[in-house]
Amino acid sequence: AQREMSTLPRVYVTRQIPPEGLKILRESGQVQFELWDSDDVPVPRKELLEKVKGVDGLLCVLTEKIDAELLEAAGPSLKVVSTMSVGFDHLSLEELKKRGIHVGYTPDVLTDAVAELTVALLLTTSRRLIEATHEAKTGGWGTWRTLWLCGYELANSTVGILGLGRIGVAIAERLAPFKVKKFIYTDVAPRPELASTINAEYVSLDQLAKQSDFLALCCALTPETKEICNKDLFSKMKKTSIFINTSRGGVVNQEDLYEALSTGQIAAAGLDVTVPEPLPTSHPLFTLKNCVILPHIASASYTTRNAMSALAANNLLLGLRGEPMIKELKL
Ligand code: DGY
Numbered sequence: 219a220q221r222e223m224s225t226l227p228r229v230y231v232t233r234q235i236p237p238e239g240l241k242i243l244r245e246s247g248q249v250q251f252e253l254w255d256s257d258d259v260p261v262p263r264k265e266l267l268e269k270v271k272g273v274d275g276l277l278c279v280l281t282e283k284i285d286a287e288l289l290e291a292a293g294p295s296l297k298v299v300s301t302m303s304v305g306f307d308h309l310s311l312e313e314l315k316k317r318g319i320h321v322g323y324t325p326d327v328l329t330d331a332v333a334e335l336t337v338a339l340l341l342t343t344s345r346r347l348i349e350a351t352h353e354a355k356t357g358g359w360g361t362w363r364t365l366w367l368c369g370y371e372l373a374n375s376t377v378g379i380l381g382l383g384r385i386g387v388a389i390a391e392r393l394a395p396f397k398v399k400k401f402i403y404t405d406v407a408p409r410p411e412l413a414s415t416i417n418a419e420y421v422s423l424d425q426l427a428k429q430s431d432f433l434a435l436c437c438a439l440t441p442e443t444k445e446i447c448n449k450d451l452f453s454k455m456k457k458t459s460i461f462i463n464t465s466r467g468g469v470v471n472q473e474d475l476y477e478a479l480s481t482g483q484i485a486a487a488g489l490d491v492t493v494p495e496p497l498p499t500s501h502p503l504f505t506l507k508n509c510v511i512l513p514h515i516a517s518a519s520y521t522t523r524n525a526m527s528a529l530a531a532n533n534l535l536l537g538l539r540g541e542p543m544i545k546e547l548k549l
Contacts, residue, residue, distance in 0.1 A: 226248065226249055227250070228250055228274050228295075229249045229250070229251035229252070229273060230251065230266075230270055230273045230275075230277070231243070231252070231253045231277045232278040233253075233256070233257060233261070233278075233281075233302075234254070234257045235302055235530070237524065237527070238525070238527050238528040239524075239526075239527030240253075242528055242535070243531050243535070248538065248539070249274075249535065252269060260279075263283075266282065266288070270288060270292040271292065271293065272292070272293055274296065274298070274538060275296070275297065275300065275534050276299045277302065277530055279303060280301065280308050282308060283308055284299055284301075284309045284314070286310060286313045289310075289319070296317070296319060297319060298319065298320050298322065298533075299314060300321070300322035300533045300534035300537065300543075301321070301322065301323050302529075302530035303526070304323055304324055305323075305465075305466060306547060307438065307439040307440070307466055309547075311547070311549055320537045320543065321546065321549060322536075322544075322546055323546075324526040324533075325545055326384060327525035328517040328525070329384045330522070331516065331518070332385050332464060332516040333389045333391075335490065336434060336490075336516065339464065339490060339512060340372075340462050343460055343462065343486045343510045344369045344432070344486065346369045346486075349367065370460060372393060372398055372432070373396060373397040373398075375399060376398075376401075376402060376429050376431050376432075377390065377393055377398050377401050377430065377434065378401075378403065378404075378432065378434070379401065379403040379434050380403070380423075380426060381405055381435065381436045381443070382403040382404075382405050382409050382412055382436065383409075386403065386412075386434070386436035387415055389434055390416035394416065401417060402425070402426060403421070404421055404426045405420075408420040423446070424454060427451045427452075427454035430456075431456065431458065432459065433455065433460070433461050433462065434464070435462065435464070435465045435470075436464070436465055438465070438466070439465065439466035443469050444468055444469065445468065445469070445471040446469055447470040447475070448474045449471070449474040449478070452477075452483050452484055455478070456484070457482060458485050460488070461478075461484055461486070461487040461488070462488045462489075463487070463488070463489045463490065464516045466491050467494075467495065468493055470489075470493075472492065472493060475487060475503070479506050479508055479509055480506060485508065487508065487509050488510045489503075489511050490513075490514055490515060495513075495514055529544060532544055
C-alpha cells in the first residue's frame with residue numbers, strides 16, 4: 219500500500235479548508251496530500267517554499283502569494299494551482315502561464331453570500347448602525363431627536379457599480395426592491411447583456427463618481443484598477459455619497475479615502491477589504507465614525523465556504539487528471 223501511495227500525485231494544501239473539500243480530496247483516492255493544519259495562521263512563507271518542492275498540485279487561499287519564487291521552489295512537477303477564492307490578485311498569472319500551469323478558482327458559488335453581505339454593509343454604513351448601537355449602549359441615547367443619527371436612504375437613489383460582473387448584478391438585484399431610482403456602472407467596456415438584466419446604464423468613471431449616491435466596488439484588483447479610487451475620484455463624488463468596497467483593498471488609495479471621509483468630501487464608507495489585512499488596529503481609518511470596517515467576511519457563510527472548498531478540491535483533481543476544470547481561469 220505504501221508503494222501505491224507514493225505513485226499518486228502529490229498535493230500541498232496551504233490551509234485547513236472547510237470539511238467538504240477535504241473530504242473530496244481524501245475520498246478521491248487520486249492524490250496524496252499534505253496539509254498546513256491550521257485555519258488560524260497562514261503557513262509561514264519559508265515552510266510553504268519547503269513544502270511545495272516537487273508537488274504536482276497546490277491548493278491555496280488568498281493569503282499565499284503564488285509568484286515566480288514559489289513556482290521555482292515547486293519546480294517543473296507543478297501542473298495545477300487551485301485557489302479557494304474568486305479573486306486572483308495573489309497569483310502571478312504571467313508566471314503561471316509561462317510554465318503552462320492550470321489555474322482553478324471559485325466564482326459563482328460565493329456570489330449570493332457576497333451580495334448579501336454587501337447589502338448588509340451598505341445599510342449598516344448608510345444608516346449608521348454601528349454608531350447607533352454604540353450610542354444606545356454607552357448612554358448617548360438622550361431623548362428622541364429629530365436629526366440625530368440621520369443617514370441616507372436607498373429609495374430614489376442612484377447606485378453606481380464599479381466593475382459589472384456576477385457580483386455587481388447580484389447586488390443590484392437585491393437593491394432594486396429598495397426602490398433605487400437608477401443603476402449606473404462602469405467597466406473597461408459596456409457589458410450590455412449583464413447590464414440589461416438590472417437595467418443599468420453604462421457611464422464613464424467620471425460620471426459614475428459624480429452621479430452615484432451609493433458607489434459599490436465590484437471589480438477585480440488588476441494593474442488597471444489599482445488605486446482607481448483616489449482623491450481625483452473622491453473629489454468628484456457627492457458630499458452625501460456612500461462608498462462600499464467588498465472587492466479588494468488595493469482598488470482604493472486609503473490615504474485619499476481617509477482624507478475624503480475626514481473632511482466630509484463623502485458621507486461614509488463601508489469596507490470589507492483593506493490594505494494590509496488585517497488592518498492594524500492603530501490605523502487612522504479606525505478612528506472615523508463614518509467608516510465601517512469588516513474583516514474580509516463577504517463570502518463567510520457556512521454554505522458558501524464549504525462550496526468554495528469543494529469547488530477548489532474538484533478543480534484540483536480535474537486539473538491533475540488533465541481534464542477541464544469546473545472553473546478554470548483563462549490565462
Ligand atoms: C475571494 O474569494 O476572492 C474572496 O475575497 C474571499 O472569499
